[in-house]
Amino acid sequence: MGLRTFKKGGVHPDENKFSANAPIQSADIPKQVSIPLGQHIGAPANAIVQKGDTVKVGQLIAEPNGFVSANIHSSVSGTVNKIDTVIDASGFKRPAVIIDVEGDEWLENIDRSADIIADVKLSKEEIVEKIKSSGIVGLGGATFPSHIKLTPPPGKKAEVLLINGVECEPYLTADHRIMLEKGEETVIGVSILMKGAGVSKAYIGIENNKPDAIAHLKNICKKYKGIEVVPLKVQYPQGGEKQLIDAVIRREVPSGALPIEVGAVVQNVGTAFAVYEAVQKNKPLFERVVTVTGKKLEKPSNFLVRIGTSTQQLIDAAGGLPQDTGKVVSGGPMMGKALSMLDIPVTKGSSGVLIFSESESKRRKMEPCIRCGKCVGVCPMGLEPYLLANQTEQKMWEQLETDSVMDCIECGSCMYTCPADRPLLDFIRLGKGTVGKIMRSRN
Numbered sequence: 350m351g352l353r354t355f356k357k358g359g360v361h362p363d364e365n366k367f368s369a370n371a372p373i374q375s376a377d378i379p380k381q382v383s384i385p386l387g388q389h390i391g392a393p394a395n396a397i398v399q400k401g402d403t404v405k406v407g408q409l410i411a412e413p414n415g416f417v418s419a420n421i422h423s424s425v426s427g428t429v430n431k432i433d434t435v436i437d438a439s440g441f442k443r444p445a446v447i448i449d450v451e452g453d454e455w456l457e458n459i460d461r462s463a464d465i466i467a468d469v470k471l472s473k474e475e476i477v478e479k480i481k482s483s484g485i486v487g488l489g490g491a492t493f494p495s496h497i498k499l500t501p502p503p504g505k506k507a508e509v510l511l512i513n514g515v516e517c518e519p520y521l522t523a524d525h526r527i528m529l530e531k532g533e534e535t536v537i538g539v540s541i542l543m544k545g546a547g548v549s550k551a552y553i554g555i556e557n558n559k560p561d562a563i564a565h566l567k568n569i570c571k572k573y574k575g576i577e578v579v580p581l582k583v584q585y586p587q588g589g590e591k592q593l594i595d596a597v598i599r600r601e602v603p604s605g606a607l608p609i610e611v612g613a614v615v616q617n618v619g620t621a622f623a624v625y626e627a628v629q630k631n632k633p634l635f636e637r638v639v640t641v642t643g644k645k646l647e648k649p650s651n652f653l654v655r656i657g658t659s660t661q662q663l664i665d666a667a668g669g670l671p672q673d674t675g676k677v678v679s680g681g682p683m684m685g686k687a688l689s690m691l692d693i694p695v696t697k698g699s700s701g702v703l704i705f706s707e708s709e710s711k712r713r714k715m716e717p718c719i720r721c722g723k724c725v726g727v728c729p730m731g732l733e734p735y736l737l738a739n740q741t742e743q744k745m746w747e748q749l750e751t752d753s754v755m756d757c758i759e760c761g762s763c764m765y766t767c768p769a770d771r772p773l774l775d776f777i778r779l780g781k782g783t784v785g786k787i788m789r790s791r792n
């Protein structure tokens with residue numbers, strides 16, 4: 350029997366995992382950090398510090414502003430320079446706390462020892478509260494506050510936890526390195542998430558191009574009850590929640606519904622590691638692993654980075670921008686965003702920084718659609734991308750909603766495969782944004 354994967358669509362871009370063998374190294378602490386207040390899906394947090402306040406590493410500097418929002422902690426020690434706006438990876442100005450760094454003084458209650466603590470003392474409710482207070486959000490890129498997923502709405506019940514160790518985006522290797530170097534802590538994080546979700550079974554899905562991580566975690570999981578590693582066929586976008594659920598437990602999440610509808614809670618391996626650190630080490634989320642890579646980059650790397658560090662600094666640490674750079678992307682090549690400038694702060698959702706040469710980043714000229722249907726064949730959500738793009742061009746918002754544009758997971762498979770080089774995802778994102786606004790104003 351072949352390896353499991355999801356049923357509908359999918360593509361297999363070149364993997365280009367140049368940094369797969371680069372151990373995680375701590376990036377230098379910068380002289381100043383810009384910590385955006387909106388690093389999660391939902392409303393930006395409210396700053397609770399002011400210009401002139403001194404802060405320590407791990408100190409709370411912003412509180413949630415609504416149900417879907419998250420705490421934000423200082424990643425450095427020093428003095429608050431100002432509360433201002435900064436441009437983030439999306440290219441928009443966002444409110445942020447700017448801190449001048451002085452030393453590296455951590456809150457005393459954070460356990461900085463290398464000891465691995467397996468015994469989980471907190472109750473289910475205490476775990477959820479700890480994850481919430483530690484500002485943990487989905488580190489795979491979605492940045493949905495993690496505690497909310499552990500608290501199903503009335504009438505719904507979690508039955509199984511799925512851990513996303515797929516890292517299906519080409520180039521990215523941060524999750525791979527976490528599984529190899531922090532495997533034990535990550536598996537303990539999985540057992541904490543199981544307790545928090547109230548389930549007795551968890552599956553860690555890992556694509557078969559990471560045999561070392563599969564073998565390592567399988568070995569560790571022998572010691573932990575109810576956690577199983579599931580090797581998966583390499584297929585993009587298997588890291589999508591609905592695709593992972595289909596691949597691992599063969600359940601289909603209905604259109605417009607969340608994974609909890611089929612009893613599933615999905616979290617990323619990086620998130621599981623962050624949960625371990627929060628619950629067992631009292632360490633809030635103020636740093637993360639970021640892959641910095643590119644075909645022509647001198648030292649493709651995986652850095653442990655304090656949130657708010659400038660992307661420019663990471664590129665310099667990886668050997669500097671190659672001369673013929675055409676584009677720098679935050680995130681993976683399929684779903685990431687091209688940066689308008691390099692002085693962009695790393696946030697909780699920053700999985701990678703990719704450097705593309707001019708020839709790699711050149712877009713070919715768009716040709717008329719030849720109705721080949723390839724975009725339909727690869728869409729993992731069963732949509733008709735050429736149609737959604739046309740409807741967006743013609744501002745047919747009602748029809749777009751009827752044709753389920755909101756189901757698009759923005760994976761980019763359609764655009765990747767289109768022989769006419771049509772910017773399908775650009776159009777669909779635009780259509781989705783407009784339809785989303787219309788739906789929200791109606792509700």
Ligand code: SF4
Pocket residue numbers: 727728729730731732733734756757758759760761762763764773774777
């Ligand atoms: S970007 Fe959207 S429409 Fe295109 S393949 Fe992915 S899910 Fe389908």
Ligand code: SF4
Pocket residue numbers: 717718719720721722723724725734735766767768769770771773
């Ligand atoms: S893949 Fe491109 S050319 Fe083919 S149907 Fe879709 S939009 Fe048209």
